Amino acid sequence: MKNGLEDVIAAETQLSDVDGEAGRLIIRGVSLDHLVADATYEGVAALLLDGLMERSFAEAQLRDWLAKARTGVFDHIKAADAALLALPPVDAMRALIARLPDGEDFDTALRLLAAPAVFLPAILRLQRGEKPIAPDASLPQAADILRMLTGKMPTREQTAALDAYLVTISDHGLNASTFASRVIASTQAGLTSSVLAALSALKGPLHGGAPGPVLDMLDAIGTAENAGPWLGAALDRGERLMGFGHRIYRVRDPRADALKGALKPLIASGQVDSARSALAEAVEAAALAILKARKPDRPLDVNVEFYTALLLETLGFPRQAFTGVFAIGRTVGWLAHAREQALDGRLIRPRSVYIGPLPAAA
Structure with a gap:
């Protein structure tokens, strides 16, 4: 037994490899430095989800579908009442995501990729007394996030910087939130449930709060x-x-x-x-x-x-929203791991070692 499951192998994955000794991160066979130099958010999302959904797609197709999905989830902002807006941004975002339908299909995955990108900017604007800005389906995800946050079209450098961030944190082995997503997926609970579990793990200060x-x-x-x-x-x-x-x-x-x-x-x-x-x-x-x-x-x-x-x-994000921005980028990794685990079909059920008292001898 190892406390914290350190060095315990709990899954086989084709998604990412973290080599702590060499300081190397590989995502689907591509090193991080090459990904950051060449890929957009939509590109790394297409890479991670390739072969795990019921349909195949290219980066350009995913960009179009994701843009439409952002428009589709914007209506859920109406549910952001005063009680919800009194919560920290990541908790308010989680509450809105919990209203989305659950399922294992590609449309569910698209909604979950789009929702954090739409909900977080809207929540931040509402919390400072401003009107939410509707998505622009002509823009890629990174540019639209910044536009919905600030109300201004971002510069090329700003969009590239956010793209680089979203690509960089898209997946990172079997960390706490990703493991949570795989545990839930192994029960066949659905992608929305997996993302909500992962988001709950992420908000802990030992994982996503630094x-x-x-x-x-x-x-x-x-x-x-x-x-x-x-x-x-x-x-x-x-x-x-x-x-x-x-x-x-x-x-x-x-x-x-x-x-x-x-x-x-x-x-x-x-x-x-x-x-x-x-x-x-x-x-x-x-x-x-x-x-x-x-x-x-x-x-x-x-x-x-x-x-x-x-x-x-x-880029204009307040520090209390940083965990929420991380979730925007990491959701695709959670979804990919959830699908990989669901396709494996086996329930995750480790054992524990009992160290409590034993019954008194008769």
């Missing part, structure tokens, strides 16, 4: 000159440095480099606060130096949350 606190840390540090002293004092207090270290990766998280690269066109075109980006670079350098000095036998490097925080802040 990008926002990275910004809190940057705010507290304030200046590049204060990075070293602040980080050292935090470690002296026994605090964790947000955005550093990962349970799987023993080297640098490849997703961190992908997102750092996605920020470069925004920085070059003046669409990122230069002081903010300089602070992030200084904090990264100082943290790596301090961690190496204090924990030489325990490799701790930048993880995906560090540059996720800067990228999503730059």
